[in-house]
Each structure stands twice: as structure tokens, then as C-alpha cells.
Amino acid sequence: GVEELVKAGLAVEDAKGFEKGLRDAIARTVGSDPKELWRELTARRLLRPSHPHAVHQLVYYAVYANYDASTNGPPLYWFPSLYQSKYTNLGRLMETHGSKLLGASYKDPVTSFSLFQKFSAEHPEVYWSIVLKELSILFHEVPKCILDTSDTSKHGGTWLPGSVLNISECCLLSTSYPRKQDDGLAVVWRDEGCDDSQVNHMTLKELREQVMLVANAMDAIFSKGDAIAIDMPMTVTAVIIYLAIVLAGFVVVSIADSFSANEIATRLRVSKAKAIFTQDFIVRGGRKFPLYSRVVEAAPNKAIVLPGTGKDVDIQLRKQDLSWNNFLSSVNHLPGPNYFSPVQQPIDSMTNILFSSGTTGDPKAIPWTQLSP
Incomplete structure (x- = not known):
């Protein structure tokens, strides 16, 4: 209520307006799913960076008060928009390979996230082969498989058995896919004590x-x-x-x-x-x-x-x-x-x-x- 919001750092009038916005969001939310309520709150930008951190905590924990994390996983905080999701590393990978792997079932990185995650768990050889290529991992001796689970004494199995490489070399080599070129930016930094100086840049070739x-x-x-x-x-x-x-x-x-x-x-x-x-x-x-x-x-x-x-x-x-x-x-x-x-x-x-x-x-x-x- 208003009193709790004031204790968390809001002025009285701001707390009243905030509570009204909160009630409106609750009214707009279908059902009692706390994730959907939190999604509505973030979509309406009810919480702002200028609000005290205590206000963010108060609302977050109130929304998820009856949430069963043991069954549903950690309570979600951030819901990226479709536009934002397409520019994440996973979103780009899904946009590139989603239709090929999932066929007509693939829609977009948000809608198809659970389906894509299920595919990755059920087809690790296919999924991780794509990821390793995306990470520009260069093997000098290719692995016998992606994951060997034949030895039950090894918890989680053995990843990439038999492979030989130098992981530092993988960071430094230019590749055509993904685009990692010699003249591309590799490191950006500013020296300690030089806050007013220009930012330094180093290309992949220089690195x-x-x-x-x-x-x-x-x-x-x-x-x-x-x-x-x-x-x-x-x-x-x-x-x-x-x-x-x-x-x-x-x-x-x-x-x-x-x-x-x-x-x-x-x-x-x-x-x-x-x-x-x-x-x-x-x-x-x-x-x-x-x-x-x-x-x-x-x-x-x-x-x-x-x-x-x-x-x-x-x-x-x-x-x-x-x-x-x-x-x-x-x-x-x-x-x-x-x-x-x-x-x-x-x-x-x-x-x-x-x-x-x-x-x-x-x-x-x-x-x-x-x-x-």
C-alpha cells in the first residue's frame, strides 16, 4: 500500500500515483500468474530507474510472494521485447537456424524460446555443433562426439571427447563465419587515470x-x-x-x-x-x-x-x-x-x-x- 511505498522512499503523492498504476496493472492482468503481472508492470514502465532500489525490491517480492521457484524456476525480472531479443546472441542464432531446425513451428525468439530449448536438450549433437561454429571454435582434432554419456561414473558425461585445440587461438583467428576480421575491433579500453582522454582501440590483428x-x-x-x-x-x-x-x-x-x-x-x-x-x-x-x-x-x-x-x-x-x-x-x-x-x-x-x-x-x-x- 501507500504506507509501504513511502517507507521504501517515495513521496506521499508519488506513492498514491504509483499504487493506482499498480492496481490498474493488476486489473489488466489475466489470471493470477505473477510472471504476467510483472511483465505488465515492466511494459507499462511503472517502475523507473529514478525510483529507490527499495521500491523495486518491494514490488518485485510482493508480485512473486506466492511463486513456486522450485517448480517454475527463478522468478523472471526482465522480459525483452521481440526487437531486443533478436539482437541477443541466442536470438540471432535462433533467427538464423530456427526455421531449419524447427520447420514451420518456428515463429520468433520469444514465442519459440521453449521449443528451441527443448530441441537443444533432445538433439545436443546438432545444437552444439552450431554453437561451436558460432563461437569460431577451431579443432585440430575433431571430437568423437559432442557429449559421451556412456561412462555413468562421470556426472554429466564427457564433453567433446578426443578433441585437440588451443582455445586462445580460437579467440585470435579471423573467421568468415561469424564475421571476425583482422581489421575488426577486438578490445576497447581507457587507461587508468585518463578519464578525459580518448578511448583506445585494438583490432583483432593487433591483438x-x-x-x-x-x-x-x-x-x-x-x-x-x-x-x-x-x-x-x-x-x-x-x-x-x-x-x-x-x-x-x-x-x-x-x-x-x-x-x-x-x-x-x-x-x-x-x-x-x-x-x-x-x-x-x-x-x-x-x-x-x-x-x-x-x-x-x-x-x-x-x-x-x-x-x-x-x-x-x-x-x-x-x-x-x-x-x-x-x-x-x-x-x-x-x-x-x-x-x-x-x-x-x-x-x-x-x-x-x-x-x-x-x-x-x-x-x-x-x-x-x-x-x-
């Missing part, structure tokens, strides 16, 4: 060449399968390093740049990392916060150190460590430093080691493979 340069530099130092940590902010260079580690057949160890020296040390020890990419400083709000010093305190692992600002690091490094510039210059003698032959590995090869929070002891390693997100 691939940068990744392969870093992969060559790593390949000259480390052995295939080595774990290599990244402890730095999510910059465009961090993305390049991540892709290069996987491209060259190594394993990423993900470490948050907010961690203390002890937390860094534990993760380096558990993962048996051979080296770590980091920055001299982290720049936040115009201030510089030390990061390399925490890595030094954590462990003697070789560190490749990037500058937080400028073109070179602003601190003295240990003898075993390398500045980013010296690391890259180590492959200048190669005839093609911007080309690297990707290391092809089985689908279940590790690509990344993440960690649990470690609140009850040492953090537990969580391995990701080429099948992981």
Missing part, C-alpha cells in the same frame, strides 16, 4: 600480434605446462598476457591485485608457479599503491614487472626479475617475433588455476580447462 609476441618471449624462458601467475589490474596488457600464456601451452594462475604478500605467497606455493607477471604500482584515483614490493615479500619467484604508468618501471628490480621492456626485447632477434605456432592440447588440458577464498585454511586450487568458460 593477435601482441599475444604472439608475448608468447614467444615466454617460450624462450619457460617449459610447456609451467604455471605462470598474473597479479595485476585488468588492463589490456593483462588480457594479452593471459591469452599468451594459454596460447603457448602454459597455465595461468589468477591472483587478485588486492592480496597481501602472505596471500600471494600461498597461491604461488599451492600452484607451484614458476613466475609471476605484476606491476610496479597500481594507480587508483591519481595515487600510486605498491604491488611489486608485495610480490617480492611473498616469494622468490621470477617476476616480469610492468609499469603502472609511463613506458618503464619506476623501481629497482631484483636480479632474477625482468622489466616488461627487457622481457619483450629478448625476442627481437627472431625473424618473426609477432608469429607463434599455438600449442595444441587435449580439450581437458588445464588453462587456469583459480582459488577458493581460503577462509578456513589454505585456499583450494580450482582448475579450469579448455572446456571452462
Whole structure:
């Protein structure tokens, strides 16, 4: 009622108008399906971004008060229009393949969603073959099947058994379908502390060449399968390093740049990392916060150190460590430093080691493979 809306942050007159709109929406809704009522509320734009979040919560939970999530799934919040749905990844896929897969039963991404979902579950070989092509997944040895459920001891079965690929290579190659061209946009970013500067752009070709340069530099130092940590902010260079580690057949160890020296040390020890990419400083709000010093305190692992600002690091490094510039210059003698032959590995090869929070002891390693997100 009005009183609850006022408590949630609306002015009295606004609350009265809102309640009237709510009653009108209820009157327009056929039956008592809470999903249809919520759809009506969103269609009428009764709730607006300017309303306090508490108002959104109040109405949402009131509408779905008697909704059985165990039977019907999570209560829906957003209902895309037909126009919006056609521009989602799934909507585009359905528009391209829906009629071919479902025949005359296919109407549009909204009307035919449940039917298409049912088809995907009943025909995984057909559906996932389409999705893998849509994702530009390139196999160097194709899988024996999409999903092997013959071994009942493996919960959920085995996906893409027998396949060999490099998932980083799949990100970097241009393809005719879907349209992923060398001169197409791959990364958009703005450097920390440069909020008023222009946005930076990198094409797919530029990204691939940068990744392969870093992969060559790593390949000259480390052995295939080595774990290599990244402890730095999510910059465009961090993305390049991540892709290069996987491209060259190594394993990423993900470490948050907010961690203390002890937390860094534990993760380096558990993962048996051979080296770590980091920055001299982290720049936040115009201030510089030390990061390399925490890595030094954590462990003697070789560190490749990037500058937080400028073109070179602003601190003295240990003898075993390398500045980013010296690391890259180590492959200048190669005839093609911007080309690297990707290391092809089985689908279940590790690509990344993440960690649990470690609140009850040492953090537990969580391995990701080429099948992981």
C-alpha cells in the first residue's frame, strides 16, 4: 500500500500515483500468474530507474510472494521485447537456424524460446555443433562426439571427447563465419587515470600480434605446462598476457591485485608457479599503491614487472626479475617475433588455476580447462 511505498522512499503523492498504476496493472492482468503481472508492470514502465532500489525490491517480492521457484524456476525480472531479443546472441542464432531446425513451428525468439530449448536438450549433437561454429571454435582434432554419456561414473558425461585445440587461438583467428576480421575491433579500453582522454582501440590483428609476441618471449624462458601467475589490474596488457600464456601451452594462475604478500605467497606455493607477471604500482584515483614490493615479500619467484604508468618501471628490480621492456626485447632477434605456432592440447588440458577464498585454511586450487568458460 501507500504506507509501504513511502517507507521504501517515495513521496506521499508519488506513492498514491504509483499504487493506482499498480492496481490498474493488476486489473489488466489475466489470471493470477505473477510472471504476467510483472511483465505488465515492466511494459507499462511503472517502475523507473529514478525510483529507490527499495521500491523495486518491494514490488518485485510482493508480485512473486506466492511463486513456486522450485517448480517454475527463478522468478523472471526482465522480459525483452521481440526487437531486443533478436539482437541477443541466442536470438540471432535462433533467427538464423530456427526455421531449419524447427520447420514451420518456428515463429520468433520469444514465442519459440521453449521449443528451441527443448530441441537443444533432445538433439545436443546438432545444437552444439552450431554453437561451436558460432563461437569460431577451431579443432585440430575433431571430437568423437559432442557429449559421451556412456561412462555413468562421470556426472554429466564427457564433453567433446578426443578433441585437440588451443582455445586462445580460437579467440585470435579471423573467421568468415561469424564475421571476425583482422581489421575488426577486438578490445576497447581507457587507461587508468585518463578519464578525459580518448578511448583506445585494438583490432583483432593487433591483438593477435601482441599475444604472439608475448608468447614467444615466454617460450624462450619457460617449459610447456609451467604455471605462470598474473597479479595485476585488468588492463589490456593483462588480457594479452593471459591469452599468451594459454596460447603457448602454459597455465595461468589468477591472483587478485588486492592480496597481501602472505596471500600471494600461498597461491604461488599451492600452484607451484614458476613466475609471476605484476606491476610496479597500481594507480587508483591519481595515487600510486605498491604491488611489486608485495610480490617480492611473498616469494622468490621470477617476476616480469610492468609499469603502472609511463613506458618503464619506476623501481629497482631484483636480479632474477625482468622489466616488461627487457622481457619483450629478448625476442627481437627472431625473424618473426609477432608469429607463434599455438600449442595444441587435449580439450581437458588445464588453462587456469583459480582459488577458493581460503577462509578456513589454505585456499583450494580450482582448475579450469579448455572446456571452462
